[in-house]
Amino acid sequence: MGPTPPGGPTSLSALETHSLTRRFGDEVALAGLSIEAEPGEVVALLGPNGAGKTTTVRLLNGVLAPDAGEARVLGLDPATQGNELRRLTGVLTENAGLDDRLTSRENLLAAARIRGLDPDGARQRIDEQLERFAMSDRADSLVQGFSTGQRKRLALARALLHDPQVLFLDEPTSGLDPTATRDVLDLIAGLAGEHGRTVLLCTHFLAEAGRLAHRMAVLDRGQLVAFGRPSELAATLWRGMVAELDLGGPLRADHATSVRALRGVLDVEPTPFGAEVRVESRDVLPMVVATLVGAEVPVFGATPREATLEDVYFEILDRR
Numbered sequence: 001m002g003p004t005p006p007g008g009p010t011s012l013s014a015l016e017t018h019s020l021t022r023r024f025g026d027e028v029a030l031a032g033l034s035i036e037a038e039p040g041e042v043v044a045l046l047g048p049n050g051a052g053k054t055t056t057v058r059l060l061n062g063v064l065a066p067d068a069g070e071a072r073v074l075g076l077d078p079a080t081q082g083n084e085l086r087r088l089t090g091v092l093t094e095n096a097g098l099d100d101r102l103t104s105r106e107n108l109l110a111a112a113r114i115r116g117l118d119p120d121g122a123r124q125r126i127d128e129q130l131e132r133f134a135m136s137d138r139a140d141s142l143v144q145g146f147s148t149g150q151r152k153r154l155a156l157a158r159a160l161l162h163d164p165q166v167l168f169l170d171e172p173t174s175g176l177d178p179t180a181t182r183d184v185l186d187l188i189a190g191l192a193g194e195h196g197r198t199v200l201l202c203t204h205f206l207a208e209a210g211r212l213a214h215r216m217a218v219l220d221r222g223q224l225v226a227f228g229r230p231s232e233l234a235a236t237l238w239r240g241m242v243a244e245l246d247l248g249g250p251l252r253a254d255h256a257t258s259v260r261a262l263r264g265v266l267d268v269e270p271t272p273f274g275a276e277v278r279v280e281s282r283d284v285l286p287m288v289v290a291t292l293v294g295a296e297v298p299v300f301g302a303t304p305r306e307a308t309l310e311d312v313y314f315e316i317l318d319r320r
Contacts, residue, residue, distance in 0.1 A: 014039045014166055014198035015060060019069035022055055029055040031222045032069065037215070039165075039196035042188075044203060044213035046313060051219035053202035054094075057168045060200070061089055074165055087115070090159035094171040096151045100144040104135055104154050107143060108161060115162045122161075129157040133187065149180030156187060167191060170202045181208075188212060210309040218316050226316045233316070234307045240266050240280045242311065246301035247274035247292070255297055262287055274300075 016036035022029050030052040037043040045053045058064040060073055062082025071078050076085045098107050105126060112122035130136045133153040143151065152172065159167060172188060173181045185208055192199050192212075203209055209216055210230065218226040226233055245251070251259075251270045259268050259277060264284035269276045277288055282304055289299050 012039070013037065013072070014041070014196075015071070015073040015200065017056075017060070017069065017071045020056070020059060020066050020071055021068035022059060022064060023067050028222050030059070030066075033217075033219075033224050034069075035217045035224065035227055037198050037200060039198055040192050041214045042192045042199040042201055042212050044201045044209035044216040045219060046203065046206070046209055046216050047219035048204055050221070051204075052222040053219060054170055055222075056219075057091070057170055057200065057202060061086060061091055061168055087162065088164055089166045089168060090162070090164035091168045092152075092155050092159045092170065092172055094174050096155035098143045098146075098151060098154060098158075100142065103140050103142055104130060105139045107154065108158055111158045111161055117162060125161060129161055133157045134183075147180070148175045149177070149183065152176060152180065152184050153187070156184070160191075164197070166198045166200070168200050168202075171204075172201070173203070173205060173208060185211060206310050206313055216309075218313065220317060230309050230312060234312045240278050241282065242305055242307065243277050243279060243285055243288070244271070244301075244303045244305060245274040245277060245288075245292075245299060246303075248298055248300060249273065251275035251297075255292060255295055258291055258295060259288055262291060 013036045017033050020033040021031055033052070033056060035043065045056060047053055055064065059066055060071055060078055062078035062085050065079045073085055074088055078085055099110070102110065108126045108129065109122065112126065117125070127136075130139050133156055135150065135153055135157065138146070138150065143154065146154070156172075169188065173184050176184060188199065188201070189212055191197050199212075201209065201212060213230070215227065215229050216233070217224055250272060251268070251274055256268045256270060256275065259265055259275075262284070264280040265277060265288065266280060267278040279285060279288065285302055285304070289302055292299050
């Protein structure tokens with residue numbers, strides 16, 4: 001569940017927050033957030049819309065000031081050293097924010113000027129980024145006609161133009177089709193390993209978090225409800241194990257009731273081809289199978305599996 005985390009016990013935090021809090025009027029958008037990320041690590045901020053993910057990014061990049069608590073990114077205080085910090089970080093927002101009246105190259109040139117990059121070095125860097133993100137053939141095309149996937153790739157190229165040490169990605173695959181989503185995730189997957197680059201990934205898509213993240217922070221209505229490596233959270237929060245039953249069709253409601261009544265069975269969920277049965281231990285499975293066979297339900301297979309990121313995520317929110 002997620003890639004092997006980089007660094008080690010001596011790694012210094014690339015970013016960290018302590019009781020970070022932000023209000024908008026009477027609404028608490030973020031309440032006492034405390035997380036950290038090491039160099040070269042991908043940390044996923046997970047949560048439904050309105051959980052506080054985007055607010056966290058704005059606080060960490062110095063666009064917003066906290067009402068309480070503090071943060072450090074690359075040793076800098078975003079609230080007081082925002083301009084200096086933003087020279088070392090890159091941001092990809094859910095809305096790519098490109099200028100449709102300009103070409104790909106012109107968009108990147110404008111970003112380079114804002115960043116204060118040397119003009120000659122910037123042109124070489126732009127060509128490298130356009131090639132890296134497979135946009136060289138659209139370098140002199142107006143952005144107005146680009147697909148969502150092309151916009152995302154160009155926005156990523158812009159975010160990395162000045163070689164930032166920390167990258168903030170806010171819903172990077174929102175609005176993409178499956179092919180474009182795969183391409184963008186492939187690009188992101190290679191970023192953390194380059195020169196110890198740290199990535200903070202805001203998303204509500206569990207699949208991409210599971211593929212990319214070393215650690216995950218689950219937010220709900222501005223509050224941090226869990227933080228850690230997925231395997232650690234599963235071991236701490238997930239009780240029992242899941243077995244997938246192949247019954248040749250969905251488990252009937254009366255048969256599901258009989259299985260739920262068995263000692264050691266925690267939950268039963270019908271599936272298109274049978275059921276998922278959550279049990280306290282593997283030893284409970286023979287009794288489940290025997291009960292179904294006794295009720296003349298054909299059992300073609302019972303396959304135990306480890307808890308998935310989705311299992312753990314919904315367990316966390318269900319406990320809320």
